[in-house]
Amino acid sequence: MTLELYHAEPVANSMKVLICLKEKGIDFVSHYVDLHRFEQHEPWFVAINPNGQVPALIHDGHVITESTVIMEYLDDVFPATALRPVDSVDRARMRILNKFIDETVMPSVSIHAWRRMVPRIVAHIGKEQWERLLARIPLKEQQDKWRAAAADAFPEQELAEATRRVGIAAERFERILARSPWLAGSNFSLADVNAYAHANMAPRLFPELMNARATPRWLDWIERMRARPGVSAAHAMPDRTDPRVRLAR
Amino acid sequence: MTLELYHAEPVANSMKVLICLKEKGIDFVSHYVDLHRFEQHEPWFVAINPNGQVPALIHDGHVITESTVIMEYLDDVFPATALRPVDSVDRARMRILNKFIDETVMPSVSIHAWRRMVPRIVAHIGKEQWERLLARIPLKEQQDKWRAAAADAFPEQELAEATRRVGIAAERFERILARSPWLAGSNFSLADVNAYAHANMAPRLFPELMNARATPRWLDWIERMRARPGVSAAHAMPDRTDPRVRLAR
Numbered sequence: 417m418t419l420e421l422y423h424a425e426p427v428a429n430s431m432k433v434l435i436c437l438k439e440k441g442i443d444f445v446s447h448y449v450d451l452h453r454f455e456q457h458e459p460w461f462v463a464i465n466p467n468g469q470v471p472a473l474i475h476d477g478h479v480i481t482e483s484t485v486i487m488e489y490l491d492d493v494f495p496a497t498a499l500r501p502v503d504s505v506d507r508a509r510m511r512i513l514n515k516f517i518d519e520t521v522m523p524s525v526s527i528h529a530w531r532r533m534v535p536r537i538v539a540h541i542g543k544e545q546w547e548r549l550l551a552r553i554p555l556k557e558q559q560d561k562w563r564a565a566a567a568d569a570f571p572e573q574e575l576a577e578a579t580r581r582v583g584i585a586a587e588r589f590e591r592i593l594a595r596s597p598w599l600a601g602s603n604f605s606l607a608d609v610n611a612y613a614h615a616n617m618a619p620r621l622f623p624e625l626m627n628a629r630a631t632p633r634w635l636d637w638i639e640r641m642r643a644r645p646g647v648s649a650a651h652a653m654p655d656r657t658d659p660r661v662r663l664a665r
Numbered sequence: 666m667t668l669e670l671y672h673a674e675p676v677a678n679s680m681k682v683l684i685c686l687k688e689k690g691i692d693f694v695s696h697y698v699d700l701h702r703f704e705q706h707e708p709w710f711v712a713i714n715p716n717g718q719v720p721a722l723i724h725d726g727h728v729i730t731e732s733t734v735i736m737e738y739l740d741d742v743f744p745a746t747a748l749r750p751v752d753s754v755d756r757a758r759m760r761i762l763n764k765f766i767d768e769t770v771m772p773s774v775s776i777h778a779w780r781r782m783v784p785r786i787v788a789h790i791g792k793e794q795w796e797r798l799l800a801r802i803p804l805k806e807q808q809d810k811w812r813a814a815a816a817d818a819f820p821e822q823e824l825a826e827a828t829r830r831v832g833i834a835a836e837r838f839e840r841i842l843a844r845s846p847w848l849a850g851s852n853f854s855l856a857d858v859n860a861y862a863h864a865n866m867a868p869r870l871f872p873e874l875m876n877a878r879a880t881p882r883w884l885d886w887i888e889r890m891r892a893r894p895g896v897s898a899a900h901a902m903p904d905r906t907d908p909r910v911r912l913a914r
Contacts, residue, residue: 489757505724507737508729508735
């Protein structure tokens with residue numbers, strides 16, 4: 417059995433899979449992909465994932481992509497220390513939340529994070545080289561997103577809509593955590609991993625929406641997440657972000 | 666055990682769940698929700714699904730929403746006539762495709778279908794009543810979509826991008842069907858159900874992208890899907906679409 421993970425810093429989509437592996441205590445070969453050098457768009461990596469996105473898991477020669485799918489795959493293949501509820505209704509709740517996080521929370525937090533971070537990354541790259549880097553991004557929608565972020569050209573309306581959606585998420589998570597200790601019931605699950613990976617820094621990015629008064633349960637949940645050995649082991653993975661482009665985390 | 670499904674015509678998201686129930690031969694109580702009268706936004710239905718969207722499943726008092734999640738739930742709870750691959754790698758492929766269909770195919774086909782259909786629905790509604798109907802739509806993004814569709818105001822760029830994505834899907838499905846008879850391997854699965862429900866009419870909506878020359882395998886797959894008893898039983902569910910607003914299917 418060989419298990420190899422291509423991943424970046426313990427942040428966002430890479431963090432989801434790193435937390436699952438650490439929570440389950442599964443050994444794996446780590447391959448760091450440097451997003452600040454755009455290694456995810458280099459031919460050697462596109463040969464692994466044609467979409468040019470991390471994380472990508474290789475298990476016994478099979479490539480699995482899409483971080484939410486990788487999480488379910490790991491729980492299918494390594495069922496010990498289950499990360500999905502046994503109860504089917506709770507399992508459905510977990511999947512409903514994962515869809516909401518993937519389709520609403522992740523893009524909304526991401527557009528604001530990119531807006532702050534990408535201009536700093538691109539500041540150190542010449543114009544011609546940047547055009548060459550853009551041209552090799554496999555997904556047109558990702559190409560458009562990088563281009564807009566680098567030029568600080570996300571439409572105001574889009575940024576405002578993303579902020580509104582973060583507010584919806586804050587209310588939804590708070591409401592759920594009033595009923596149960598974890599997002600999909602009485603046990604920690606993949607919904608918690610997904611939400612944490614994309615929104616653990618949200619109180620810093622959106623202090624007006626997530627704070628001790630508006631979302632006390634969410635802040636408490638973040639502390640309980642950080643205290644988990646698997647989560648802190650994921651945080652301890654190497655972070656090679658250039659300090660010039662690092663966001664406070 | 667009581668199993669109740671709130672659904673509309675056997676089209677799109679409602680069709681996904683109807684096909685699963687018919688393929689599995691599971692009895693259920695059918696509650697028709699008339700989308701042309703906007704019943705999905707009425708208080709009695711919003712009490713069932715706060716998002717005001719069909720389908721919604723009620724199983725022993727538990728409400729399950731999100732058609733892709735409902736499909737997995739039905740396969741969890743009624744494992745006979747499994748609709749998910751046993752092999753974990755194929756199961757991951759199924760989920761990768763379901764994400765692609767939910768996030769890319771469905772919205773891209775939908776914007777073009779809405780553009781053709783919604784103005785015909787709204788033509789029979791007075792302006793004041795229409796504003797009242799819009800105001801009660803729970804999700805702001807759905808409200809925006811209904812408003813834009815009714816006014817035929819989807820930006821040209823957005824429509825063109827949706828068409829481009831349908832083209833990407835056509836190529837991807839064709840490539841997969843060159844390797845295996847069904848979308849997630851050697852057996853029919855939830856990925857086939859999802860793709861069929863959202864794209865079985867795509868060759869009529871996008872004849873330049875899906876046709877006998879460009880996508881022969883896709884057309885053959887549609888015929889094989891239609892020949893399945895579960896799929897044809899789903900098609901035979903009542904269709905109460907007002908003939909004035911019906912799209913050729």
